[in-house]
Structures are given as C-alpha cells and as structure tokens.
Amino acid sequence: MTPGASSGSTDLLPAPSAATNWTASLVTDSGRDSDLIFRFDGRQAAKIPDWVVPQNLTDQFTIATWMKHGPSPGLRAEKETLLCNSDKTEMNRHHYSLYVHNCRLVFLLRRDFTQVDTFRPAEFHWKLEQICDKEWHYYVINVEFPVVTLYVDGVTYDPYLVTDDWPIHPSQIDVQLTVGACWQGGEVTKPRFTQYFRGSLSGLTIRPGKIESQKVISCLQACKEGLDINSLESLDKSIKFHFNPAQSILVMEGEDLENMNAAVRKVSYINSRQFPTAGIRRLHISTVVQCFGEDTCITIPDIDAVVMVLQPSEPRITITGVERLNRPASDLRTPGVLALFQDLHIISTVTRADATAHNTAHRPGVLEEIIHNLDYCDVLVLGEELSPGQESLELQRSELLGKHLDATNSTSGMSIYGVDSMSNYEQVIRQVRYYNWRPEQITERRFRLTCSELNGRYTSNEFNLEVSVTRSLTDVGF
Known part of the structure; x- marks a missing residue:
C-alpha cells in the first residue's frame, strides 16, 4: 500500500485479460521495475469502456502516469494525446485531455457550466526538459479547479501559461475516453482516432476526489x-x-x-521489490x-x-479446492445457493536453497510459503457461454467493500481485479455463485479459475471445476 493514498484509482492501462481486453491490441513490454509498459508508435490507441470510466469527476481529481517521451519527428509537431475524453458522436468537443505538443505538456479541461457566458481557465501549459529527454518520469496532474498543479518526480511545477475559454454547452451526447490518441466522432465522414501519441506509458490512473498531499505523491512515484x-x-x-x-x-x-x-x-x-x-x-x-x-x-x-x-526465486501460485460438485437442480434454481469455490485456497511458494547443505551446487530446494498481492483472478466458463436470462455468475457488491477489488461479469465468465492480498481474493471468490433457473436443460457446467501477480508475470495453475446436476423425478417431469 502507498502510505496515505486513498483507494478509488482506476487503472486505465491494466494487463490484458478477459475483463480488461481494451489493452489487448497495444504493444507491451515488461521492463521498468517489473511494471507493464505500453509502447505507442503513433498508430495504436485504446477506447476505455464506459463501465470503467469514473463517472463522478468533479472539480477535484488526479491523473497520474509514468511517461517516457522524446522530441517529435518533423518540423511541425502534432499534438500527441496521452488521455482524451471527447464526444462519441455528432460533435468534436474535447471535455478533458492530456497531451504533449512541441515538448510542452498541456492539460485541457472544459466543463459544463450553467454560466455559459463566463470565461474560465481551460488550458494549462508546462514547458519542462523532462518531457522530451527520452527518460522515465512520473507525472501527476492534480485538479482542484480552477487551480491545476503538475508534479514531475515529486517536484511541483506551476503552469507557465493558462488560457481561458468558454465553457461547453451541456448536451446529451455520450463521451468516449481514450488512451494513446483522441477519438473524433463528429465533423468527419467516418469517426476515427487522431492526434496519436509516440512514446511509452505505464501505470496510467485517474482518481476522483480531493487533491493528494505532496508527501503522498512523492511516495507514489518513488522508485523501488x-x-x-x-x-x-x-x-x-x-x-x-x-x-x-x-x-x-x-x-x-x-x-x-x-x-x-x-x-x-x-x-x-x-x-525493495519482492520480485525485482x-x-x-x-x-x-x-x-x-x-x-x-x-x-x-x-x-x-x-x-x-x-x-x-540476479533472477529472483519465482513464486508458484497454487489454487486448490473441491474440483467436482454434485448438486440437485433445485440448488441451481435458487439464487445465491450454489457457491462454486467455497473450499478455495490460494497459496504462493518459492524454492529457497537449503543453507545447511555444504555443497552449494547441489543444495536441495526448500519450499517456503510467502505472502504477496494478486492483481486479478478470472473465472472462465468452459464450453458454451452462459445463456443470458437463464443462467449467470453472481457476486454481491457488498463482498467488495473494504477491499481494493472490483469485478466485471459477462456470459463468458467473471473477472475480479485490483491489487490486493491473496486472502482478500480468497474471501471474494468464495462468494461467487452460479445460478440457473432452468437447470433441467443441462447435465454439467465447467469453470476454470486462474490468478495473476505483476500484470501476468506470474500466473497460477488452472483450477478446473465441474458442476454436475443431479435430478429427482420431479425435475424430469414424472
């Protein structure tokens, strides 16, 4: 945990998975402190799904990212967009965006205001050598409107230029959040990405709420x-x-x-990294x-x-539990009854050299259990996808309270994600329920559970579960 940093940050560039597939088409590299790096060459971008985008951005929020960027090619440099929130259709208004232009970092924020005839701060410009020095730096944009502050590697920088603009007129047009370019949904014959970014990003997050203290920001960026x-x-x-x-x-x-x-x-x-x-x-x-x-x-x-x-001892994440469940059809028909992973256990072990052995070249490995975080666990439906309206995987939102976890659900499975302890993942996964209001149409269902640490650098075994449906005479219509 980062000292003093509150939860609620949304990771806009997570490792690709069943639930976070919007980053699957991006070019990745695992090189900076074991974190996942996304490399943009001016041709890739990602649309962030609506369900991921924070809906409660007010006058106070924080955008943070690691960025490595060099001078733009050509005499006339184009705008290079890291993050952009623009109209999805009809018009081409940018509601907020973070971009690089001529080695300047610019943050644009245009809000919907009732007083539409009032000029307000809209563009904040910073000119720093770090922006184009081809080195990694940690950038934090703190918004406490009308004041916007930039932190680079924990050092505060005020904008050298702030330009005003008219507020955006309120409308019912949906917006699209993108990373690596800006979405132009209107004023063109065919909607497309524009203003592509060239450089590398890692750990791009957005968090609604009050400004962080400078001490917390320094702690966030401090290299391990x-x-x-x-x-x-x-x-x-x-x-x-x-x-x-x-x-x-x-x-x-x-x-x-x-x-x-x-x-x-x-x-x-x-x-100080556990797995450097x-x-x-x-x-x-x-x-x-x-x-x-x-x-x-x-x-x-x-x-x-x-x-x-040296290469660290790699952890072996092991999922164990009951691998076959036999349940009467009535259990499947009743919501909240059939817990799939009630006996689940997740452990992680590493093999350490035996210090008591005299021959170091042939020391037997000693298995040692360790504790570390996970970043996602996926429950995958094997075989045919779940039939909408007939069967589903269920997890009460209350089970996530007090944990740094979130979950998404679809007909292909469920993904539970967020950096949190193995024990918290255990507690939540044990509450995943399977429901089928017409169980007489199936004889079995199979599921697969896998978990990951460090953006997929270490993955668990594939834990397979088979649910068999037993029927009474009533179930088969006698």
Missing part, C-alpha cells in the same frame, strides 16, 4: 530501486550530498580526500576537482560499473 547511503549517521559532517527524487543520481561534495573516499564507500544500491527484474544496472561515477591558485589541476577519469541483479 535506487541509490542509498549506508549508516548515514556515521557520514562525516563536512560531506554534503543530494539525491534526485527518483534516487537514481547522487551528488556528493567535500574538501577532505579521506572523508570523501569513506563517503563513497557507503553508497549502496537498494531494490533481473539484469544489469549500469553505474557511472564522475569526479570533478576544484583547484585554487594552482598552475595545473588534476583530472580524474570517469568510472563505469555494473550491478547484476
């Missing part, structure tokens, strides 16, 4: 890996040091050579010497080094 100083209290008082917000750059200053050597030896690399991405982390050390009153001044060559992060 970076540089640190061991035993800071023993650092000589004459040494001055400074980290950038992401803790990827450390600057040290001092006058005494021995104290400086001792300080550099205290620099360490930290990675394996691979090389490159280090670059440069030194500048200031000489006063000397004819010549020494130069110290730069040093390049690497830290090798």
Whole structure:
C-alpha cells in the first residue's frame, strides 16, 4: 500500500485479460521495475469502456502516469494525446485531455457550466526538459479547479501559461475516453482516432476526489530501486550530498580526500521489490576537482560499473479446492445457493536453497510459503457461454467493500481485479455463485479459475471445476 493514498484509482492501462481486453491490441513490454509498459508508435490507441470510466469527476481529481517521451519527428509537431475524453458522436468537443505538443505538456479541461457566458481557465501549459529527454518520469496532474498543479518526480511545477475559454454547452451526447490518441466522432465522414501519441506509458490512473498531499505523491512515484547511503549517521559532517527524487543520481561534495573516499564507500544500491527484474544496472561515477591558485589541476577519469541483479526465486501460485460438485437442480434454481469455490485456497511458494547443505551446487530446494498481492483472478466458463436470462455468475457488491477489488461479469465468465492480498481474493471468490433457473436443460457446467501477480508475470495453475446436476423425478417431469 502507498502510505496515505486513498483507494478509488482506476487503472486505465491494466494487463490484458478477459475483463480488461481494451489493452489487448497495444504493444507491451515488461521492463521498468517489473511494471507493464505500453509502447505507442503513433498508430495504436485504446477506447476505455464506459463501465470503467469514473463517472463522478468533479472539480477535484488526479491523473497520474509514468511517461517516457522524446522530441517529435518533423518540423511541425502534432499534438500527441496521452488521455482524451471527447464526444462519441455528432460533435468534436474535447471535455478533458492530456497531451504533449512541441515538448510542452498541456492539460485541457472544459466543463459544463450553467454560466455559459463566463470565461474560465481551460488550458494549462508546462514547458519542462523532462518531457522530451527520452527518460522515465512520473507525472501527476492534480485538479482542484480552477487551480491545476503538475508534479514531475515529486517536484511541483506551476503552469507557465493558462488560457481561458468558454465553457461547453451541456448536451446529451455520450463521451468516449481514450488512451494513446483522441477519438473524433463528429465533423468527419467516418469517426476515427487522431492526434496519436509516440512514446511509452505505464501505470496510467485517474482518481476522483480531493487533491493528494505532496508527501503522498512523492511516495507514489518513488522508485523501488535506487541509490542509498549506508549508516548515514556515521557520514562525516563536512560531506554534503543530494539525491534526485527518483534516487537514481547522487551528488556528493567535500574538501577532505579521506572523508570523501569513506563517503563513497557507503553508497549502496537498494531494490525493495519482492520480485525485482533481473539484469544489469549500469553505474557511472564522475569526479570533478576544484583547484585554487594552482598552475595545473588534476583530472580524474570517469568510472563505469555494473550491478547484476540476479533472477529472483519465482513464486508458484497454487489454487486448490473441491474440483467436482454434485448438486440437485433445485440448488441451481435458487439464487445465491450454489457457491462454486467455497473450499478455495490460494497459496504462493518459492524454492529457497537449503543453507545447511555444504555443497552449494547441489543444495536441495526448500519450499517456503510467502505472502504477496494478486492483481486479478478470472473465472472462465468452459464450453458454451452462459445463456443470458437463464443462467449467470453472481457476486454481491457488498463482498467488495473494504477491499481494493472490483469485478466485471459477462456470459463468458467473471473477472475480479485490483491489487490486493491473496486472502482478500480468497474471501471474494468464495462468494461467487452460479445460478440457473432452468437447470433441467443441462447435465454439467465447467469453470476454470486462474490468478495473476505483476500484470501476468506470474500466473497460477488452472483450477478446473465441474458442476454436475443431479435430478429427482420431479425435475424430469414424472
């Protein structure tokens, strides 16, 4: 959990799944701190389904994302849209959008107001070198209308330009939220995407509600890996040091050579992720010497080094429970009676080397149970899809209260999603019910349950469940 961050954020770029299929056509990569990266080359975009879009955006909400972006090709750069909410049909009005234009970040917000003859702030512009430096940065747009504040890597930036516009006239036209481009549903012969984004995004969220504190925002963006100083209290008082917000750059200053050597030896690399991405982390050390009153001044060559992060012990997520249910038809006909996964258990284990074994090359693996979060579990209907109006999977919304979970339902199954504990997932999945008001038409139903951690990086076994229908003489019409 992020300290102090309230729940209610909507993930607009989740890992593709049965319930979150709007990202399935996007190009993905898993590289930045194990998080899922979506790469846009000016040709891909995604429509966010209406049921996902927060409907309670008021004068206070937050948009946050990681972005990696470089200068636009060509002399006349086009607008590149990260996020856009526009008319679905008839007209081409942008209600709110976040886009890059000529290495400037622009946030547009045009609201429906009763006082339509009043100019109001509508476009907020920021010009920062981070926007086009081809590096990852964490951007947070905090809206507390009429004030909009930008945080980049936890540092506050006020807009250098705010332009006013007329409010949008209220209408009954539906709107479409998109990522990677803007939807133009009107004023063209054929509706299409426009203003495509070129760059990479990760962790794009939107959250209704009051502005977050700067402390919480810094906590949200802080990388789980970076540089640190061991035993800071023993650092000589004459040494001055400074980290950038992401803790990827450390600057040290001092006058005494021995104290400086001792300080550099205290620099360490930290990675607090439970399952860090394996691979090389490159280090670059440069030194500048200031000489006063000397004819010549020494130069110290730069040093390049690497830290090798080894492959972590991969978790094995295991789902167990009763795999076959025999139930009378009357149980299926009564809503809320047949719980499919009442005896479900979800555990995760890793294989650790046995420290007591002397031969490290042939240490037997010791199975150790661990606790971590999941990000979704899918219940898939095997065989024919559920017959609408006749059968359904059911989950009371009250079962989700107090948890960071949500659920979607269709004739092909149910998806429960959100970053939360295995125990909370267990509790919710145990409450999934199957209902069929005409069970005499089937003899069995089969379901498959799978769960995921880290956007599908680790997936569970496929837990298959078969429900057989037993009939009495009454059920078959005798």
